[in-house]
Amino acid sequence: MKKILMAHNFHVLYIDKGKIIQRSIKDIHEIENIVCIEKKYTGINFITLGGREIVDSILGGLNRAVKSSVIQIISQSNGLKSVKIEKNYMRANQNVDIDFEAVDVQRWEQFLFLDINEFFDLKFVYSNKWVSISGKDTFNLDLSRSDISKINFGGIEFETEDFIKQIAGCSEKKFFIINEQWKIHKFFILKPVVVFVVFGDGSAYDQFKLSIESLNNPGNYDGNIIVVTNLEKEKIYKISPNNFKDKIKIVSMYAQDRLDFVGARLSIFTTDFLDSFQPIIYSDADVIFDKEVKDFLRIGAMADKCSAQVENFHLHKESEHVGGSLFQQDLYELENVYGFNGGILLVPNMVYHKDHLRACYLCLHNYVINYGRDSIPFYDQSVLNYVLYKMHDFSPSPVTEMTQVGGDEHQSIRAMYELDPRKPKGFVHFWNTANRVEEMSAYLEKIKC
Structure with missing residues (x-):
C-alpha cells in the first residue's frame, strides 16, 4: 500500500x-x-x-x-x-x-x-474554513503553530495522529467530530454559495442589480456566487460589484415560459455545480440583504434541514400557494403546518439533501408532462412545499426569523411584518409590491454602510 x-x-x-x-x-x-x-x-x-x-x-x-x-x-x-x-x-x-x-x-x-485518504482529509481541513457551535468565529488548521507531533486547530492543540484519525471521511461528510480531552466538538465546513436566477434584461435584471449590490453592502459577503441565466456573462458582470467578478460562475440555461423562469432553481439542484458547497442559499432577484450575512452562513452550515420563510397565512394542506393542491392529491400524515415562500431557500449542503431536491425537480417534471406546463399553481414553490414536508426535510428556522416582507400592496401582509431599516434581520423579500425596483432601491439606500 x-x-x-x-x-x-x-x-x-x-x-x-x-x-x-x-x-x-x-x-x-x-x-x-x-x-x-x-x-x-x-x-x-x-x-x-x-x-x-x-x-x-x-x-x-x-x-x-x-x-x-x-x-x-x-x-x-x-x-x-x-x-x-x-x-x-x-x-x-x-x-x-x-x-x-x-x-x-x-x-x-x-x-x-x-494513508492516501488520510492525507487528503488533512489537506481538505487545511484548505477550508470551519464553524462550530463551540464559538462564533471560524476555525482553521494553523500549521504555523503546529508540528509533526502536535497540531493546532482553532487554537486547540491535538496529537497529530489522533487528529488525523478523528477527521477521517470529512471531505465526504463535510463535518467531523473531535475530542478535546473529555470535551466534544463538531465542526462543519464553511464554503458558502449564493445562487441567483436571472432571465432577460427587464425588471428581473434591474432587481438583480440591487440584490447583488446589497449582498456586497451591507451583506459583506465574500464567498462564491452562481448566476443561472440566459444572458451573456458580460451583462451580469456589468452590474455586479467589482469584488464579486472573480467569484461569479455563470450557468447558462434557456427559458421560454413562466415554468422555465421559476423552475430553473430546481434544475440547478440536479447538477453537480453545488456539490462542494455548504451552505447553499438560493435567492430570488427581488431580495435585499440588509445586514452582514456572516452569522446566517455559520448557522446555515450547521443546519440539518432545508429552510425558507413560513407564511403564517397559508396552511400547506389547504392553500394552493404552498402546495395544497398537490397535498390533496397525495394525502400523507402531517400536522397543520404553514407553507413557506420559496424566494429564499437555505440548503445546508448537497450531501444529505440532493436526493430530496432532485425529487422536487422530478415531481415538477413528471406532473407537467402529464397535466400541462401551467397545471401546478405557483409552480416550483408548491413542489418544494409538498416534497420537503413529505420528506421531513424542512424547518422554518433559521430563514423565517431572519426574513421580512417588503412592499405595501397587501395591507394585511404589511401589518403582519414590521419593516424598519434600523432593525435589519437579514433578508427583505419585496414580493408584496408591483414597484419592486423602486422600493428595493429606496430601502437599500437607507441601509448601506
Whole structure:
C-alpha cells in the first residue's frame, strides 16, 4: 500500500523537474507528482501517486539496470518513521530539498506515514474554513503553530495522529467530530454559495442589480456566487460589484415560459455545480440583504434541514400557494403546518439533501408532462412545499426569523411584518409590491454602510 510521507514541517515529498523536493500542502497543484513509499514483495520503492517509479538516480544513486540499494523503513519511539538507504537517512532539510546524507536520526529525518485518504482529509481541513457551535468565529488548521507531533486547530492543540484519525471521511461528510480531552466538538465546513436566477434584461435584471449590490453592502459577503441565466456573462458582470467578478460562475440555461423562469432553481439542484458547497442559499432577484450575512452562513452550515420563510397565512394542506393542491392529491400524515415562500431557500449542503431536491425537480417534471406546463399553481414553490414536508426535510428556522416582507400592496401582509431599516434581520423579500425596483432601491439606500 502506498504511503505519503509528511516531513517535520508538514511538507510532503514531491517530484519537480526530475528531482524530489518538499512541497507545502497549499502548493500542491498536481497530485500525481506527490511521492509515496510502497512496500511490495519485491522490496520497498519510491513511487509517485500517479504511478511513476522513482529510479535510483533521483535518490542519489546510479540508474542501474539491476538495483543494488536497499531501502529500509525504521520505526522511531515517537510513532514516526525514518527511511534509510544503505548507510544514510533521508532528510527534509532547511532548503526544502530532500537529500540522503544524514548519518543519524534527528528531527529532519523523521516522517509521518499517511494513508492516501488520510492525507487528503488533512489537506481538505487545511484548505477550508470551519464553524462550530463551540464559538462564533471560524476555525482553521494553523500549521504555523503546529508540528509533526502536535497540531493546532482553532487554537486547540491535538496529537497529530489522533487528529488525523478523528477527521477521517470529512471531505465526504463535510463535518467531523473531535475530542478535546473529555470535551466534544463538531465542526462543519464553511464554503458558502449564493445562487441567483436571472432571465432577460427587464425588471428581473434591474432587481438583480440591487440584490447583488446589497449582498456586497451591507451583506459583506465574500464567498462564491452562481448566476443561472440566459444572458451573456458580460451583462451580469456589468452590474455586479467589482469584488464579486472573480467569484461569479455563470450557468447558462434557456427559458421560454413562466415554468422555465421559476423552475430553473430546481434544475440547478440536479447538477453537480453545488456539490462542494455548504451552505447553499438560493435567492430570488427581488431580495435585499440588509445586514452582514456572516452569522446566517455559520448557522446555515450547521443546519440539518432545508429552510425558507413560513407564511403564517397559508396552511400547506389547504392553500394552493404552498402546495395544497398537490397535498390533496397525495394525502400523507402531517400536522397543520404553514407553507413557506420559496424566494429564499437555505440548503445546508448537497450531501444529505440532493436526493430530496432532485425529487422536487422530478415531481415538477413528471406532473407537467402529464397535466400541462401551467397545471401546478405557483409552480416550483408548491413542489418544494409538498416534497420537503413529505420528506421531513424542512424547518422554518433559521430563514423565517431572519426574513421580512417588503412592499405595501397587501395591507394585511404589511401589518403582519414590521419593516424598519434600523432593525435589519437579514433578508427583505419585496414580493408584496408591483414597484419592486423602486422600493428595493429606496430601502437599500437607507441601509448601506
